Amino acid sequence: MTIFQFPQDFRWGTATASYQIEGAAQEGGRGVSIWDTFARTPGKVFNGDNGDVACDSYHRYEEDIALMKKLGINTYRFSIAWPRIIPDGDGEINREGLDFYHRFVDALLDAGIEPFLTLYHWDLPQTLEDDGGWGNRRTVDAFVKYAEVIFKEFSGKINFWLTFNEPWCIAFLSNMLGIHAPGNKDVQTAINVAHGLLVAHGKAVQSFRRMGITGQIGIAPNVCWAEPYSKSAEDQAACDRSIALNTDWFLDPIYKGSYPQFLVDWFAEAGATVPIQDGDMEIISEPIDLLGINYYTMGINRHNPDAGVLQSEEMNMGLIKTDIGWPVESRGLYEFMHYLQKYGNVDVYITENGACINDDLENGKINDDRRISYYEQHLAQIHRIINDGINLKGYMAWSLMDNYEWAEGYRMRFGLVHVDFRSLVRTPKESFYWYQSVIKNNWLEIRN
Numbered sequence: 274m275t276i277f278q279f280p281q282d283f284r285w286g287t288a289t290a291s292y293q294i295e296g297a298a299q300e301g302g303r304g305v306s307i308w309d310t311f312a313r314t315p316g317k318v319f320n321g322d323n324g325d326v327a328c329d330s331y332h333r334y335e336e337d338i339a340l341m342k343k344l345g346i347n348t349y350r351f352s353i354a355w356p357r358i359i360p361d362g363d364g365e366i367n368r369e370g371l372d373f374y375h376r377f378v379d380a381l382l383d384a385g386i387e388p389f390l391t392l393y394h395w396d397l398p399q400t401l402e403d404d405g406g407w408g409n410r411r412t413v414d415a416f417v418k419y420a421e422v423i424f425k426e427f428s429g430k431i432n433f434w435l436t437f438n439e440p441w442c443i444a445f446l447s448n449m450l451g452i453h454a455p456g457n458k459d460v461q462t463a464i465n466v467a468h469g470l471l472v473a474h475g476k477a478v479q480s481f482r483r484m485g486i487t488g489q490i491g492i493a494p495n496v497c498w499a500e501p502y503s504k505s506a507e508d509q510a511a512c513d514r515s516i517a518l519n520t521d522w523f524l525d526p527i528y529k530g531s532y533p534q535f536l537v538d539w540f541a542e543a544g545a546t547v548p549i550q551d552g553d554m555e556i557i558s559e560p561i562d563l564l565g566i567n568y569y570t571m572g573i574n575r576h577n578p579d580a581g582v583l584q585s586e587e588m589n590m591g592l593i594k595t596d597i598g599w600p601v602e603s604r605g606l607y608e609f610m611h612y613l614q615k616y617g618n619v620d621v622y623i624t625e626n627g628a629c630i631n632d633d634l635e636n637g638k639i640n641d642d643r644r645i646s647y648y649e650q651h652l653a654q655i656h657r658i659i660n661d662g663i664n665l666k667g668y669m670a671w672s673l674m675d676n677y678e679w680a681e682g683y684r685m686r687f688g689l690v691h692v693d694f695r696s697l698v699r700t701p702k703e704s705f706y707w708y709q710s711v712i713k714n715n716w717l718e719i720r721n
């Protein structure tokens with residue numbers, strides 16, 4: 274038996290997002306989001322699943338918070354649905370939407386749980402997408418207006434703020450690969466979206482500073498760690514491109530005030546350029562306080578001219594996989610956190626990490642041993658990372674409960690709590706009780 278003790282002030286939490294859990298899609302004055310539209314587009318989402326009901330957390334959030342208290346977390350990451358606050362994107366403010374989130378945040382605080390807010394977790398108001406989305410500066414300005422409304426309303430209640438969740442998914446998964454909403458398949462569009470959201474991020478941080486809002490603000494990129502299939506320079510370069518498009522493409526502008534030139538040149542070869550306007554890079558590089566890092570898996574990649582615009586192909590190495598098909602390899606988290614040090618020893622929170630394990634109820638229990646094993650491996654890496662002196666300050670498991678896993682609908686389950694999507698009954702899984710013990714002890718016991 275090995276015991277890993279965590280720092281006394283280490284934050285333990287879970288994470289969710291508005292569209293994935295709230296439901297009540299036509300209630301409370303909420304407007305239409307791009308995910309409402311995408312989910313109703315035939316062939317885009319498994320089984321045609323949508324977020325109309327989801328986990329019904331809009332109505333059941335007190336039950337969810339009771340589960341969080343039982344779990345023992347001190348931090349809960351969630352997102353606010355922009356379409357609940359400004360239903361048409363940049364027009365009238367919906368007071369009913371603000372009141373809902375005040376009730377929710379107050380209930381979290383009453384439970385002794387620190388709110389950790391994501392302003393944008395993919396549910397863009399459809400009216401803005403109809404007018405060009407993140408590639409149109411109207412959307413950038415609309416985001417700043419929305420962010421300033423939330424800053425003003427929740428300053429003093431919320432102390433941890435993220436502007437965007439997984440900018441690579443927002444830009445490239447959703448606008449180059451077409452797998453997520455709005456489903457574009459165009460590299461220039463994706464680059465325009467990436468730049469627009471970066472400008473929106475920078476302007477929001479400038480507002481945050483100017484308005485004197487409490488707490489710390491940052492952004493949450495998702496990680497794509499990759500190692501070369503062979504020792505060839507070509508395969509290493511293919512890995513460098515994959516890693517950089519998820520990380521450097523966003524963090525270089527923020528921390529260095531410029532895009533990674535090798536990737537700018539690579540996209541130029543493909544006929545795509547970054548639409549930089551005067552002053553943009555200064556805005557984007559407004560200093561931030563923290564980073565959220567979302568890690569799930571890593572790849573072994575090789576150069577392949579036929580493998581999309583990056584020409585980087587992930588190889589199937591026969592590793593154990595989760596039920597969504599992602600290899601279980603915690604080593605990538607350790608390697609990535611050291612890679613991240615090139616931006617300095619910045620405060621980092623793991624804002625998402627978890628396993629898709631689609632176990633079902635058996636005699637009223639879910640014996641998700643594979644999820645426990647995944648968490649054991651990844652928390653052991655977290656301990657190594659902290660021991661190496663890296664400022665890793667907290668960990669939020671994805672996810673508190675099974676929820677709407679985007680294009681996979683409800684078939685892919687990441688929760689510590691099982692949700693029956695017909696009855697909406699919540700049932701803690703064995704991994705819930707395992708995580709509860711880790712939090713209570715503030716240490717990890719590894720079964721040798």
Ligand SMILES: CCOCCOc1ccc(-c2cn(C[C@@H]3NC[C@@H](O)[C@H]3O)nn2)cc1
Binds near residue numbers: 290438450495567679
């Ligand atoms: C066949 C080609 O495939 C290209 C990669 O396609 C994907 C799909 C999905 C993801 C993905 C999903 N998640 C989990 C979410 N993170 C945010 C939170 O909302 C979770 O639900 N992270 N990454 C990545 C890549």
